[in-house]
Amino acid sequence: MSRDLLTKAETYREELTKFLGDLVSIKSFSAGEREVVQRIRKEMEKVGFDEVRIDGLGNILGRIGSGKRVIAMDAHIDTVEVGNEKLWKVDPFGGVVSDGVIYGRGASDQKAGMAAMVYGARIMKEEGLLGDFTLYVTGTVMEEDCDGLCWRYIINEDGIRPDYVVITEPTNLNIYRGHRGRMELQVRTSGLSCHASAPERGINAIYKMSRIIAEIERLNERLTRDSFLGKGTIAVTQIFFKSPSQNAVADECTIQLDRRLTAGETKETVIRELQEVIQMAGEEAEIVELFYERPSYTGIVYPVEKYFPTWVMEEDSEIVLKTVNTYREVFGEEPFVDKWTFSTNGIATAGVFSIPTIGFGPANEIFAHSPDDQCPVDHLVRAAAMYALLPLRLSQ
Known part of the structure; x- marks a missing residue:
């Protein structure tokens, strides 16, 4: 044969x-x-x-x-x-x-x-x-x-x-x-804008996010390893902010996360870990689950969550x-x-x-x-x- x-x-x-x-x-x-x-x-x-x-x-x-x-x-x-x-x-x-x-x-x-x-x-x-x-x-x-x-x-x-x-x-x-699977998420912090000449009058959303990012980096080192699939990972891949001007304190900051999932890791475990990370950073932040909504070449939009088991x-x-x-x-x-x-x-x-x-x-x-x-x-x-x-x- x-x-x-x-x-x-x-x-x-x-x-x-x-x-x-x-x-x-x-x-x-x-x-x-x-x-x-x-x-x-x-x-x-x-x-x-x-x-x-x-x-x-x-x-x-x-x-x-x-x-x-x-x-x-x-x-x-x-x-x-x-x-x-x-x-x-x-x-x-x-x-x-x-x-x-x-x-x-x-x-x-x-x-x-x-x-x-x-x-x-x-x-x-x-x-x-x-x-x-x-x-x-x-x-x-x-x-x-x-x-x-x-x-x-x-x-x-x-x-x-x-x-x-x-x-x-x-x-x-x-x-x-x-x-491995993967998941795309965002984490968003909110602050209070003010003139950058007196930053103490505001709440800098970027500073709040920086403490969360530091905890995310430490989380990556703690993630479990599977003998076949290898280790789960988490990475900050993009940072966005909103501010009235270059001379103002940012009132919003968002990070994009790429989370690679090994055996036993699910959407629920990922969300729970991020909630713990935000708490460890001593901050408040919103976890945003993302959806894919781009039209295909035929014009159809078929929304799905960006969670890939x-x-x-x-x-x-x-x-x-x-x-x-x-x-x-x-x-x-x-x-x-x-x-x-x-x-x-x-x-x-x-x-x-x-x-x-x-x-x-x-x-x-x-x-x-x-x-x-x-x-x-x-x-x-x-x-x-x-x-x-x-x-x-x-x-x-």
Whole structure:
């Protein structure tokens, strides 16, 4: 089986390379994915998907089969911005191929996964690797802005709730079984403005916040560590203030917090910790829970709170064992099982909806969001072979 699938996938090396190159050449920042969705639709129709549709949020859903078990393979198709173009060695939208590697924004994170999924599904259909399952290959939107928003929509509004989900974010062809969660919050202090020439007449909201920030820094050192996921963290990432002028004491100060959640940490524990921190600082402050409300490229606003739960699949869980065995079958070797350092759509599928979720993807996550964004063509070929067999094995 392994030799047959890898040989079959190898015959599509040129088409895989062109497809990923085309995807990279299309700018698709969050909430601007319309053009790349149409390119994916064209490829799905070309390779013989049974159904291709675009939902209200703008996700593209390709279906093969109509069996009892529902399996989804997911890739987000939005990217982060380019940043400083002077740091790039190639045109970030050139789809440049050099020495067997495709370069450009989104090559690793994560258009490579999209390209490999489409051709994995093609091989699956051509080789008759079909069973009593329905496969959805999903190109999802706005993940970089709000992980999991797309899957909340697919499950709640499209009515598609898979039995298993494969996340194709970059894993360097390893198997990943979870990652830390995260939460975005703000803390706000209030003061009393006055002329800066006599600051004692007012109450400086920035000074109040400074004492809270010092306690937050100490909190970060106390946060717990999980043997698999690692340590939870908290960081102040932005500071805002309001003041009548540069010559006045600030009457309001707000900080933005990035809280990474390890095993056992939840929204409730985060809020409770912050309440304790404010008390330890001897101040009064408001904790503000944030919501994502940006319109998608279709114009839909689908508000969700900026709380993204931690998720982990146990080593002896069915989805992990079946994925490991499929890897052995395809590649004839033992896989490396690990976790992502960043967050994925798994926060919704596994973290919110408790759907068994696993990660396997081409490219190395170290190149995500970097000016060296890249994916080896060999990874596309090998990932396509794995994706061709994995849905069948998960359904059995």
